[in-house]
Amino acid sequence: MYLNLTPKQMVRFNRALAVLFSxxxxxxxxxxxxxxxxxxxxxxxxxxxxxxxxxxxxxxxxAALSNTITATDTSLTVKQVYxxxxxxxxxxxxxxxxxxxxxxxLAVILDGNGQGYDFQIKGKxxxxxxxxxxxxxxxxxKNSPIKQV
Numbered sequence: 439m440y441l442n443l444t445p446k447q448m449v450r451f452n453r454a455l456a457v458l459f460s461x462x463x464x465x466x467x468x469x470x471x472x473x474x475x476x477x478x479x480x481x482x483x484x485x486x487x488x489x490x491x492x493x494x495x496x497x498x499x500x501a502a503l504s505n506t507i508t509a510t511d512t513s514l515t516v517k518q519v520y521x522x523x524x525x526x527x528x529x530x531x532x533x534x535x536x537x538x539x540x541x542x543x544l545a546v547i548l549d550g551n552g553q554g555y556d557f558q559i560k561g562k563x564x565x566x567x568x569x570x571x572x573x574x575x576x577x578x579x580k581n582s583p584i585k586q587v
Contacts, residue, residue: 445495452490459483500524501560507544509573516544516557527555531575537584539566545587 443451459482466476491497499505501519508515514534518525529546536547536554541563547554559566563586570584 445493445498448493449490452486452493456483456486456490459486503559503561503565503569506559507566507569507573509575511575514546514574516546516555516559518557518559527557529555531578534578534582536582537570538587539563539570539584540587543587544570 441448441451459479462472463476463479463483466472466474466479497519506517506519509531512531514529514531516527516529518527529548533548534546535550536545538545538547542558542560543563544557544559544566545554546557561569567584567586571579
């Protein structure tokens, strides 16, 4: 089943589920008549709260490809967003030998030795590839092709 909800509706839906699971968990602590553990309900409530945060417009804007993958004439900057903290890596374009892309994933191989960086970036492989083509110089793309894995 696919829900076609706006971000605000998704946040409300997940918050409502969190409240429901919390209530069932509290009820389960009071009575032994539930077929599932109350701790399972509390775990599901926490998962709903996390999903609600991931659905907020603030997080979606922070994790957008236009904000996570940027480049200058000499470097590629990749930001990974984890809840409230951000991890940023700045890579020299001259050292990049290969780029590998998959859904929610980017690998940058440096110096042709198979070692480099793995990034978890929210987005489809095609969208990540388009963003890389948009920001990286054409000469680098010619020498270091983007492979979808």
